[in-house]
Amino acid sequence: MKPKLIIGNKNYSTWSLRPWLLMHEAGIEFDEHRIALDTETTRSEIAAFNAGSTVPILQLGDATLWDALAICETVAERWPDKQLWPGDADTRAYARSICAEMHSGFHMLRECMPMNCRAMGRKVTLPDELTDDIDRVIAIWSNCHKHYSGDSGWLFGNFSVADAMFAPVVLRFRTYDINLPESAGYYPHRVLESEAMQEWLAAAECEVEVIDKEEKGR
Numbered sequence: 704m705k706p707k708l709i710i711g712n713k714n715y716s717t718w719s720l721r722p723w724l725l726m727h728e729a730g731i732e733f734d735e736h737r738i739a740l741d742t743e744t745t746r747s748e749i750a751a752f753n754a755g756s757t758v759p760i761l762q763l764g765d766a767t768l769w770d771a772l773a774i775c776e777t778v779a780e781r782w783p784d785k786q787l788w789p790g791d792a793d794t795r796a797y798a799r800s801i802c803a804e805m806h807s808g809f810h811m812l813r814e815c816m817p818m819n820c821r822a823m824g825r826k827v828t829l830p831d832e833l834t835d836d837i838d839r840v841i842a843i844w845s846n847c848h849k850h851y852s853g854d855s856g857w858l859f860g861n862f863s864v865a866d867a868m869f870a871p872v873v874l875r876f877r878t879y880d881i882n883l884p885e886s887a888g889y890y891p892h893r894v895l896e897s898e899a900m901q902e903w904l905a906a907a908e909c910e911v912e913v914i915d916k917e918e919k920g921r
């Protein structure tokens with residue numbers, strides 16, 4: 704039985720994008736089931752999967768798991784041949800740290816610059832705490848460029864869990880037109896070139912739901 708990934712709206716759900724991109728880019732076949740967010744039935748539709756109270760959720764054989772990072776970790780573990788973490792232990796430790804940081808931090812980035820794939824040319828004001836988050840992302844991408852990415856354009860040479868975790872930030876920077884220094888500017892190009900990402904963006908474009916609270920900077 705193929706794994707089944709339960710996701711939210713492609714236009715808005717950063718957490719859904721992460722495991723979706725990971726599995727897609729890694730060439731792992733899966734079925735997907737979309738639950739529209741912010742509707743009267745969203746909660747009950749998610750609850751029907753008997754997992755957490757949010758998407759993404761992954762049904763994998765007899766296991767049902769939730770939370771984007773837990774799903775990405777488990778996919779990397781179950782498909783070791785896909786090498787979804789860097790092979791070198793120290794590099795992997797750094798990759799894990801930035802993924803955990805992305806998962807638990809960057810609150811201003813989330814709050815002020817929600818992912819909105821369809822929107823372009825939006826402008827938000829940049830309070831200091833938001834600039835700190837943006838600078839921190841730039842520092843991480845620049846460090847990867849300097850030490851790990853090589854010519855591939857992915858953060859750690861080969862596509863990894865870290866790319867899945869940071870991909871939604873690329874879309875945020877695109878929507879809100881954030882200028883990047885050359886040391887970090889390589890990265891959005893690589894992510895946007897991905898066929899899987901293009902497929903996600905095309906599907907987001909076709910979605911009709913509009914969630915007002917996610918529509919910032921108009």
Ligand SMILES: N[C@@H](CCC(=O)N[C@@H](CS)C(=O)NCC(=O)O)C(=O)O
Nearest residue numbers: 711716717718757758759770771772
């Ligand atoms: N930490 C969770 C966050 C997941 C999350 O917040 N998902 C949102 C969509 S992006 C959700 O399911 N919202 C449903 C609701 O709030 O009813 C993860 O990593 O998966």
